[in-house]
Amino acid sequence: MRILILGGDGYLGWPTAMRFSARGHEVSVVDNFSRRRWHVEHSTDSLTPIGSLTDRIEAWREVSGNEIKPFVGSMEDFGFLDAVIAETLPETIVHYGEQPSAPYSMKSREAAVETQYTNVIGTLNLLFAIRDRVPDCHLVKLGTMGEYGTPDIDIEEGFIEIEHKGRRDTLPFPKLPGSLYHLSKVHDSHNIHFACRIWGLRATDLNQGVVYGIETDESARDERLITRFDYDEYFGTVLNRFCVQAVIGHPLTVYGEGGQTRGFLNIRDTLQCVELAVANPAELGEFRVFNQFTEQFSVAELAELVRRAGAEVGLEVAVKRFPNPRIEAESHYYNAANTKLRELGLEPHHLGEELVRSMLGIIARHRERVIERAILPRTRWKPGELVAQVPPPRQATASTAELE
């Protein structure tokens, strides 16, 4: 199958490209390296030392014998995007090509506009290119569970049947997104739904939970194939950041009460879910939504898990509550459906101490690359409301050698 991966240089895009390439598909990737540029702008970096896209593609060719074809440019540039689609004629497009950070979108007006412009206009360009070049192509779009927010009812997969004043209809699930980034994904979902309803395109919107983990089957084949791993305020996600904090002896930064509950999944399950969506495509005209996570945890539960796993390998991990830089419920009802991907055959990797220990081990190998000042949040959802109390860094009391 001809598969185009948008954002193919990213945390998930690169492992996804290798996965489909390993399965014998004809894989092309598009990236404009905005993630690398944002890191340069913030003087931060991936924990893992990743090569250039060209280096990684060469390493992958050496290891697997397979080609991945790169295209460098932005989806906002329609001429570029359209030319790539005309050349590659993809049967499936996996779309990770967006600004993916909530805190980044909240740090300034400029970043907010950049986020909504990049994500909404880039995806709109994509929909037109698909319509006019490859109308049968299956678009697999990465959305986020954060589109739903934390309503006081069960969260369904994209749609909900509503009975109201004696009538009944199945309608898009109402959205209460928690950041200007999450809003951009809500906008995308509405635009894609429209393209399916009106133009007859087909799409699967994967409302993904918070991803953790580093290694996949393909990246484990050669150290040059490792994917990026972000732990900074902007691009780090909570469990990944906690693991880095545990390794460097920094208290785990729980925001507020820590009762924020979300869906989570292992990076290996991201690949499994995307593979399942691609192998079982939406029908023409269908806009399908899968909630893509395997387990629900509260932030406090994750902190406790990392503390326990750390203790097993000799790390003394402190947990510290911080003033929450976000405006969000810190304790709330949360119960989200995630049956559709299971019905397609998803076999989850569950999160436990063993997985956390393995992450701690990989992180410890790159410990000297950790940039500590990048970890604490400086972006606040509501300016002027909060000054984060910054605790002094603390040394780990045990050697981390045993993690390696």
Place this chain on the structure above:
Amino acid sequence: MRILILGGDGYLGWPTAMRFSARGHEVSVVDNFSRRRWHVEHSTDSLTPIGSLTDRIEAWREVSGNEIKPFVGSMEDFGFLDAVIAETLPETIVHYGEQPSAPYSMKSREAAVETQYTNVIGTLNLLFAIRDRVPDCHLVKLGTMGEYGTPDIDIEEGFIEIEHKGRRDTLPFPKLPGSLYHLSKVHDSHNIHFACRIWGLRATDLNQGVVYGIETDESARDERLITRFDYDEYFGTVLNRFCVQAVIGHPLTVYGEGGQTRGFLNIRDTLQCVELAVANPAELGEFRVFNQFTEQFSVAELAELVRRAGAEVGLEVAVKRFPNPRIEAESHYYNAANTKLRELGLEPHHLGEELVRSMLGIIARHRERVIERAILPRTRWKPGELVAQVPPPRQATASTAELE
């Protein structure tokens, strides 16, 4: 009160500016004249011969003795918008400053991107300027009933209480917008709701129906104060277009079955609704949605009304079904709530033959300005699906003099 009208040179913006000025408020207007530019690009024009913004402001000063202060620039230009808000320090902002046409948004990728960029990024800029300059300011935003689409349940005003699996919450009403323009308004609504939830701003989203009519109390005071009146494919709305067709002896262009039912209101009631929203502002942190229309009609009913009213003044009006250029249900359930503005005191001007006769009369006065080729739809929701059958223009069989 200091009031800023965004889009103050437009069909509704200009009459709104005069209304608040007549009531003694300190009124400023912003416009970038994009509507005039779009008309130039399509070789179309307002039926009514409108003066420049400066001419109209001078005429208003002569007639009323009141000043309206103009600012020329685009909301997408944050530096401009921010400077205007810093200078005028509005207590209320009435926001009409968007690309308002569904067919325009569907005519090309470029127009779709322009629409979503102009509307979404312009409004996002506005929210940041309000947050940082005038956080207590009440934003009155013009949305559209078209955000809801035609669900098979009653349409409520912005929010709906959902009972689901034994739990209950009041959530944003699900949206099924029918064009990329309507989508831009849905995106706006989500962004504004967020700004109220997170930043504590206050806003009223006026989900307006289809507006008809030309004259308001203020525009009637001097012919130089008349507002624009569009009847072309892009910016004309259905009843206004039917009235122009009746006057020039063109068959009324009913798309498809004509069973499309929508909410409608007189331009005088638009002003009344906006005045009521301004006089009864939302609370800080509140995002309030009013459905702003007074009556529901199907397209076929409107055509019949114009036919009857035309007959009374000696016009023989033909009604002709056209292939629908839009993808929409041509016969559907429709029942939308509109009680909130009535509860605030709205006294509707109902649509009837008398009002239509008055419109026909005003149109007949400008009959020589009608550009016939601009009327029929060329933009199709789904390219390649439909070629509109263009009937030859037909002369009116009766003199229209009696309309004047």
